[in-house]
Amino acid sequence: MIKARVTVTLKTGVLDPQGKAIEHALTGLGFGGVGAVRQGKVFDIEIDGADKAQAEADLKAMCDKLLANTVIENYSVAIT
Template sequence: MKARVFITLKSGVLDPQGEAVRHSLGTLGFQGIEAVRQGKVIELTLSETDPARAEAEVRAMCEKLLANTVIENYAVELA
């Protein structure tokens, strides 16, 4: 079973990467861009077939390794 983890910076945490993208888009002539935030997406292929257990396992992975929960939020989506 496949799982996708979305990791984004918490609001209030500075995002210099997103700010750089916003500036570059402005330089290229794109207008009306109010904000840009950049995050990570991690796609996992698991041998686990039970959705509940897979989600619990992926959440444990986020807490232990994938996300820095001090400054980042994460969301898990199973497919």
């Protein structure tokens, strides 16, 4: 079994209203010095019956087809 973590984040320059709301909330809670906050998504995925190269190819295909909107989001795949 191969375990992987996929991290999806907004591309630089794409507005992130949720990140901005979190930034303001943290400041309101007394956490001073908080800079720009960007939010994203993390997926922990287990793949059975594949070698590392095939799993990486499959994970990238999953990101391109479903997990990430590649027009506005970047993704990274880490196999553990």
